[in-house]
Amino acid sequence: MSLDRLDESPPRTARDISDLLARVAQKDRAAFSALYKATSAKLYSVISRILTRGATSDEVLQDVYVKIWEKAGTFNPDIASPITWMATIARNRALDEVRRAKPVSFDAMGDDLDIAAEEFDPLGSRERSEDLKRLLECLSGLDEEKRQMVLLAYYRGMSRDALAKKFGRPVPTIKTWLHRSLSQLRGCLST
Amino acid sequence: MTTSPAPDDPDLIAAEYVLGTLEAAERANAERRRTQDPGFDRAVAAWESRLSPLLDLAGDVTPPPSVYTNLLLRLPPQERAAPGLAGGASVSDDSPFLGQSNVIRLQRSLRVWKTSAIAATALAASLAMAIGVRELTQSRGPVGTAANFVAVLQKDAASPAFILSVDLETKSVTVRPVAAQPEPGKAYELWLVDASLGTPKSLGLIGDKPYSTAKGLPYTSQIVQNATYAVSIEPPGGSPIGVPTGPVVYAGKLIQTTP
Numbered sequence: 001m002s003l004d005r006l007d008e009s010p011p012r013t014a015r016d017i018s019d020l021l022a023r024v025a026q027k028d029r030a031a032f033s034a035l036y037k038a039t040s041a042k043l044y045s046v047i048s049r050i051l052t053r054g055a056t057s058d059e060v061l062q063d064v065y066v067k068i069w070e071k072a073g074t075f076n077p078d079i080a081s082p083i084t085w086m087a088t089i090a091r092n093r094a095l096d097e098v099r100r101a102k103p104v105s106f107d108a109m110g111d112d113l114d115i116a117a118e119e120f121d122p123l124g125s126r127e128r129s130e131d132l133k134r135l136l137e138c139l140s141g142l143d144e145e146k147r148q149m150v151l152l153a154y155y156r157g158m159s160r161d162a163l164a165k166k167f168g169r170p171v172p173t174i175k176t177w178l179h180r181s182l183s184q185l186r187g188c189l190s191t
Numbered sequence: 192m193t194t195s196p197a198p199d200d201p202d203l204i205a206a207e208y209v210l211g212t213l214e215a216a217e218r219a220n221a222e223r224r225r226t227q228d229p230g231f232d233r234a235v236a237a238w239e240s241r242l243s244p245l246l247d248l249a250g251d252v253t254p255p256p257s258v259y260t261n262l263l264l265r266l267p268p269q270e271r272a273a274p275g276l277a278g279g280a281s282v283s284d285d286s287p288f289l290g291q292s293n294v295i296r297l298q299r300s301l302r303v304w305k306t307s308a309i310a311a312t313a314l315a316a317s318l319a320m321a322i323g324v325r326e327l328t329q330s331r332g333p334v335g336t337a338a339n340f341v342a343v344l345q346k347d348a349a350s351p352a353f354i355l356s357v358d359l360e361t362k363s364v365t366v367r368p369v370a371a372q373p374e375p376g377k378a379y380e381l382w383l384v385d386a387s388l389g390t391p392k393s394l395g396l397i398g399d400k401p402y403s404t405a406k407g408l409p410y411t412s413q414i415v416q417n418a419t420y421a422v423s424i425e426p427p428g429g430s431p432i433g434v435p436t437g438p439v440v441y442a443g444k445l446i447q448t449t450p
Contacts, residue, residue: 084246
């Protein structure tokens with residue numbers, strides 16, 4: 001029997017991942033293994049940015065793949081890309097975890113919160129999708145502080161409370177700003 | 192009304208839900224609303240779609256190998272049609288995932304084994320009968336009469352098997368490979384897996400001796416008794432990093448043979 005299935009070169013395209021998900025829906029374990037190989041680093045990255053404790057991230061990643069194993073049959077490629085579908089499961093699970101846990105300490109999060117620099121700069125060689133370009137253009141229409149709030153929330157899972165502490169503003173102000181920013185994004189993306 | 196958004200605009204609640212800024216109670220409310228209000232659920236999906244391009248920038252972080260191993264142990268046992276193993280060479284046979292674990296109650300009588308109609312467990316049963324029961328009832332085994340827990344790790348009737356017996360008093364685990372030959376250049380390594388320990392703990396390599404014993408395990412009796420025991424395929428000398436690197440080929444839990 002072949003024991004090195006995990007060393008198959010990972011599938012790369014959305015179509016490949018969709019095919020794997022379809023096979024996982026039929027409880028094909030070899031497909032599940034290939035799916036894990038192809039996507040776990042992305043999902044782990046999403047999760048571990050939100051959860052700063054490694055052990056928790058490990059457990060959450062397991063939970064996410066168990067859910068993918070169970071729910072693969074509900075994936076609809078007409079609605080979302082497969083990686084978006086999986087990453088949404090991962091984000092939601094991580095957010096549930098971080099909201100249930102004690103409030104995240106800022107010391108634990110470190111000071112490297114300059115998402116703008118961290119996320120946007122070193123991507124020259126990476127091909128950005130049209131959707132991403134458009135979203136980035138719309139984000140760049142927000143004030144610096146508000147853009148940072150949106151990105152910190154999306155990537156780091158920061159709540160209104162956490163953002164209020166980080167930016168030294170009252171929670172209601174944060175909420176108002178978030179709503180304005182999101183409203184503006186919605187308008188920008190619909191043009 | 193000005194252009195300033197209304198505070199309770201459902202679309203902005205959906206947006207905040209997706210963005211992740213809601214506190215626990217509001218988040219739970221939003222999740223409940225998704226199941227009851229199709230319009231709200233569509234709004235959430237639209238925001239997921241709007242913001243998801245950001246995921247392209249999230250980068251990759253390779254998770255530790257232990258995550259994969261533990262994940263395998265959480266999947267339900269592989270379903271396999273027992274009678275005749277129809278379609279013998281099914282794709283899943285060479286899957287790196289867990290084989291079915293046939294855990295056998297050794298205290299049943301020999302006659303019960305012989306009349307058992309469960310084809311897939313027949314070999315495991317006979318192995319247990321020939322080796323395990325004799326050891327248990329006649330105290331000839333290396334762990335003596337206190338060996339009161341046992342597991343048979345076997346994928347299917349045609350596969351190699353391991354018989355595992357555990358002495359809770361001395362916290363010793365004895366494993367016997369039965370017609371189990373690793374591929375050349377590979378070794379079988381035995382692991383104890385328990386959620387409270389975090390990563391799987393190596394109990395050592397399973398040699399080609401009649402049996403291998405790990406004595407005085409540094410874990411509580413409860414862990415030793417309730418843990419999952421797993422066998423992975425590793426390079427000669429065992430996993431270089433202390434957690435399984437190769438596929439986990441067998442896993443099972445103990446069952447009590449002498450209450």
